[in-house]
Amino acid sequence: QVQLQESGPGLVKSSQTLSLTCTVSGGSISSDGYYWSWIRQHPGKGLEWIGNIYYSGSTYYNPSLKSRVTISVDTSNKQFSLKLSSVTAADTAVYYCARKRREFHYFDSWGQGTLVTVSS
Amino acid sequence: QSALTQPPSASGSPGQSVTISCTGTSSDVGTYNYVSWYQQHPGKAPKLMIYEVNKRPSGVPDRFSGSKSGNTASLTVSGLQAEDEADYYCSSYAGSNILVFGGGTKLTVL
Numbered sequence: 001q002v003q004l005q006e007s008g009p010g011l012v013k014s015s016q017t018l019s020l021t022c023t024v025s026g027g028s029i030s031s032d033g034y035y036w037s038w039i040r041q042h043p044g045k046g047l048e049w050i051g052n053i054y055y056s057g058s059t060y061y062n063p064s065l066k067s068r069v070t071i072s073v074d075t076s077n078k079q080f081s082l083k084l085s086s087v088t089a090a091d092t093a094v095y096y097c098a099r100k101r102r103e104f105h106y107f108d109s110w111g112q113g114t115l116v117t118v119s120s
Numbered sequence: 121q122s123a124l125t126q127p128p129s130a131s132g133s134p135g136q137s138v139t140i141s142c143t144g145t146s147s148d149v150g151t152y153n154y155v156s157w158y159q160q161h162p163g164k165a166p167k168l169m170i171y172e173v174n175k176r177p178s179g180v181p182d183r184f185s186g187s188k189s190g191n192t193a194s195l196t197v198s199g200l201q202a203e204d205e206a207d208y209y210c211s212s213y214a215g216s217n218i219l220v221f222g223g224g225t226k227l228t229v230l
Contacts, residue, residue, distance in 0.1 A: 039221075046123065047158075047166065047209050047221040060217035096165060105213040106156035106171040113165055 002027035004097050004111035012091075014120045018084040022097030022111060029078045030055040035100040036080045037107060038071060040093040048093075052100055053080055087118045124149065124210055124222035131228040132200045140225045142193040142210030148220055150191040154213035157186060157195045160224075161206045169208075170195060197227070205229040 008020035035052035051061040098107040125143040132138040158166035170186035210222040
């Protein structure tokens with residue numbers, strides 16, 4: 001049973017870069033057939049897909065965030081990471097990492113989520 | 121890509137059935153059979169309940185079912201139980217490796 005765990009600062013200053021890491025355990029991050037994803041949820045709001053990465057490094061981003069997002073993968077440490085630049089209060093959210101089936105487009109495993117607050 | 125449209129709330133009494141709709145466009149729900157549904161209890165991560173429109177992962181009760189007609193997908197919860205009270209989100213593939221979510225529906229068991 002694969003498990004995912006987010007880590008990173010819970011507080012980021014406005015205009016700086018938000019950085020989070022997701023550690024995968026109980027399974028291989030290099031498995032064929034899976035993308036590794038970031039999803040966020042603004043307080044009291046719905047889910048927003050941020051982007052995906054394949055273990056080879058191929059990435060796909062939400063067009064609305066693409067100019068500020070970078071997702072990378074470190075297969076040796078079984079981790080993938082999110083960087084979101086030029087953050088504002090609108091980026092305050094719970095950030096989830098998740099595993100997505102590559103060809104069937106659903107998220108079958110999720111991390112517990114981590115709240116990131118952007119302060120001025 | 122706009123968010124899929126869900127009703128903000130739904131409710132039913134124990135034992136009853138409730139259906140939650142998820143309306144997209146011909147660019148997402150209407151074209152692809154890659155609609156999934158997630159259950160989220162307060163303070164918890166979402167949990168996959170339905171994938172590929174109407175398939176249930178192992179461990180999800182058969183009280184949960186999914187369907188699709190045109191640009192609208194639906195989640196039906198039959199035989200409502202207290203533990204079904206949660207937020208439910210739909211998601212659809214929108215082509216070009218893009219995913220879109222619905223705004224969520226709060227299901228209340230009366």
